[in-house]
Amino acid sequence: MPAAPSESAAPAHPASPATPPPEAVLPPRAPEAPAPGTRLGSHYEHCFGCGPQHPAGLRIDAVAGTGLDVTAEFTVRPEHQGGPGLAHGGLLTTAMDETLGTLNWLLHVPAVTGRLETDFLSPVPVGSTLHLRAWITGAHGRKIYSAAEARIGGPAGPVAVRARALFIQVKLEHFTKHGRPEDIEKVLDDPDLMQRARTFEVNP
Numbered sequence: 001m002p003a004a005p006s007e008s009a010a011p012a013h014p015a016s017p018a019t020p021p022p023e024a025v026l027p028p029r030a031p032e033a034p035a036p037g038t039r040l041g042s043h044y045e046h047c048f049g050c051g052p053q054h055p056a057g058l059r060i061d062a063v064a065g066t067g068l069d070v071t072a073e074f075t076v077r078p079e080h081q082g083g084p085g086l087a088h089g090g091l092l093t094t095a096m097d098e099t100l101g102t103l104n105w106l107l108h109v110p111a112v113t114g115r116l117e118t119d120f121l122s123p124v125p126v127g128s129t130l131h132l133r134a135w136i137t138g139a140h141g142r143k144i145y146s147a148a149e150a151r152i153g154g155p156a157g158p159v160a161v162r163a164r165a166l167f168i169q170v171k172l173e174h175f176t177k178h179g180r181p182e183d184i185e186k187v188l189d190d191p192d193l194m195q196r197a198r199t200f201e202v203n204p
C-alpha cells in the first residue's frame with residue numbers, strides 16, 4: 001500500500017476553491033443580460049439581501065456594469081450592528097454574497113453560492129455607505145468564479161471588505177424542490193415574481 005503523503009508534501013498555500021483554475025475561462029456576457037447601467041432590482045421581495053419587503057434587510061439594488069461586473073451601495077443601519085456602532089462581520093459577508101449573486105443576471109443562469117471567502121480589512125461603522133463592486137473571474141462547467149470588494153467613503157475609498165466566491169449553476173428546480181412549500185406556492189402564484197424567475201429559464 002502506498003504511504004500516505006506527509007504534511008510537508010502539501011503545498012504551503014493550496015489554491016483556494018474560489019480561485020479560477022487554469023482551465024477556467026471568462027464566459028461571454030449573455031445576449032439577454034440587462035444593458036449596462038440597468039438597475040437589477042430584487043429577485044425576491046422577502047430576500048434578506050435585496051428584498052424591499054424585508055424590514056431589516058440590506059435592500060441591495062445592484063447596477064449592471066459594461067462587462068461582467070456590477071456595482072451597488074449599502075448603508076449600514078443600527079439593526080446591522082455586531083460590536084457597538086459597528087457592522088456585524090457576517091452581515092458584511094451577506095452584502096458581498098448578495099452583490100456577487102446579482103452577477104447571475106449577466107450570465108442569465110441561476111447559480112447559488114458554494115463557497116464564499118471574506119477578508120475584513122477595516123471596521124465599518126454604522127451609518128457608513130459601502131460602495132460594492134463584484135465581477136466574474138472565470139467559469140468552468142457549472143462553476144462560476146467571482147470576486148468583490150466594498151470601499152468605504154466613496155467608490156475610490158479604501159477597501160474595507162474583500163471577497164472571493166465560487167457559485168454553482170443550478171436549475172430552477174433547486175429552489176422549488178428545496179424551498180419551504182408555502183413560500184414556493186406564494187412565488188408560483190405571483191405573476192410578477194414568476195416572470196422574473198422565467199428570465200432565468202434558458203439554462204442549464
Ligand SMILES: CCCCCCCCCCCCCCCC(=O)SCCNC(=O)CCNC(=O)[C@H](O)C(C)(C)COP(=O)(O)OP(=O)(O)OC[C@H]1O[C@@H](n2cnc3c(N)ncnc32)[C@H](O)[C@@H]1OP(=O)(O)O
Nearest residue numbers: 017043097098101110112113114115141168175176187197
Ligand atoms: C420558482 C422559484 C424562483 C426562484 C428564483 C430564484 C432566482 C435566483 C436566486 C439567486 C439567489 C441568490 C442569493 C445569494 C446567493 C446565496 O446566498 S445562495 C444560498 C446559499 N447557498 C446554498 O444554499 C447552496 C447549498 N448547496 C447546494 O445546494 C449544493 O451543494 C450545490 C452548490 C448546488 C452543489 O451541488 P450539486 O449540484 O450536487 O453539484 P456538485 O456536483 O456537488 O458540485 C458541482 C461542482 O462544484 C464543486 N463544489 C460544490 N460546492 C463546492 C464548495 N463548497 N467548495 C468547492 N467546490 C465546490 C464540486 O466539487 C463540483 O466540482 P466538479 O466536480 O464539477 O469539478
